[in-house]
Amino acid sequence: MSDDEVTVFVPGHVTGFFSSHPDDDPSKAGSRGAGLTLTDGVTVRLTPAGHTRTTLNGAEITVDPVERVCEALSVSARIEATTDLPLGAGFGVSGALALGTALAANQAFDRQLSENEVISVAHGAEVRSGTGLGDVVAQARGGVPIRLEPGGPAYGRLDGVPASSRIEYVTFGELSTESVLSGDTDRLSDAGLESLSMLLEEPTLSTLLFASRRFAREADLLTDRVREAIEDVSAVGGEASMAMLGRTVFALGSGLSDAGYDPAICHTHAAGASIIDEPTMATAPSRPPRANNVGDL
């Protein structure tokens, strides 16, 4: 066992619409749908330790998917996560913690799993915990993921909207993923599949936002404050929708600013989750892997 400390960055992920596809086999269970991965995400620093202890922004927490990942990989470690994302608001923080822990533990403990195997472990932990169905595979991919078929890498299929955009968001409070996913999801799933076929006919950011708004209405998940913000953005010619599942509104470009809100500002994230510090590369200048770093070109 190595005592390397490993740091991983996992992008945030807002789902615009989805259909729920439970299965006894967690690698087949998941969701179909689409969303955006964000440059605002979760940084997970893992250090092997005698017993597993997780902190998020300095506060000790128990995260069921993280516990399951550590059990699956037979590791115990100190996991220090930091994020600017609001919690319980639809940004896939639990999926990010599970995936970040799996990637970091695989590296720190030299478990020699492939990327797909690491993703499977994190996806299975998230599904078993009932905290999410599609965030992990989306966060592992990056970009603007379309979940064509549910499940982990062995069964799921992904595509993407080939675009990037500045993204703004505001949050009005929490919404429990468990409560919605444990309720009757038939109507929700029907609406999700209709939105998915719309997006596949025209895989653009504008259609993604349109199909997401339609889903939020059909699935009857809009709260008044969320509906109002989406309408405010539309009123100034912008595109916004609701993050599933949270009382969060996200918009393309400067939609929320233009509508007079004071949003958080980020960008779609080109890369999936990745290790940002490689302990075995001690001789290399310390810096993160760089994607689309125009300075390099």
Next chain:
Amino acid sequence: MSDDEVTVFVPGHVTGFFSSHPDDDPSKAGSRGAGLTLTDGVTVRLTPAGHTRTTLNGAEITVDPVERVCEALSVSARIEATTDLPLGAGFGVSGALALGTALAANQAFDRQLSENEVISVAHGAEVRSGTGLGDVVAQARGGVPIRLEPGGPAYGRLDGVPASSRIEYVTFGELSTESVLSGDTDRLSDAGLESLSMLLEEPTLSTLLFASRRFAREADLLTDRVREAIEDVSAVGGEASMAMLGRTVFALGSGLSDAGYDPAICHTHAAGASIIDEPTMATAPSRPPRANNVGDL
């Protein structure tokens, strides 16, 4: 038709080992194997124009895969590509030009193809041109791609080595992909499949380099100068191998520098090819999508 100018960055890709899998259907044809995507890559700027004209680092060139992509998408455009990568040396520049052109044209001409569809067009163009078999799907993925099954997104299957590393490389000249791929590839493919199973047993960077060196020997592609450089890196405890197909040696970390060479220095690239400027986001601050930008966290 829009007159937007679109810019795309496509990472370079060095293949360490591969097996060749031709098929009459270009979406099934391809290669299995593994390699590294690099932060040194190709930037493609596309502007719709009356007739297609391509320049690379300012010099006019004819690139068969690029012509095929433009035909497939029924577009004509001015394509200005720039790269620091050596040409014909195993960095997947032709695949990058095809993929960059396809991504940029899809955006500039509002062709509304999904990411997988764009990749299929570029992969098919590269295969039909005989200029490559696996670079496009690897460059679309980013990271350290393992090509489990050959072909474009509809048939191919990818995994990855979950690691990142500083990469160094030196080039001693060109090697024609066409000449090797058009020759008897049975021995080469047998060696490639053996190296692939080695890597799948232990998907680490070190095993990737080991399996690549083994492939280069078995496939009898090592030139004296390349062999010497690989041995020089091994002599100082480093890991290096040969880029397929070019007289290029790539090394992990500072292997070539430690061995007294004056290599180009880059890093594995976390993201696949992506649009680095979004014309529809005129209101957004002009900047590329950022991946693993620690400044954001």
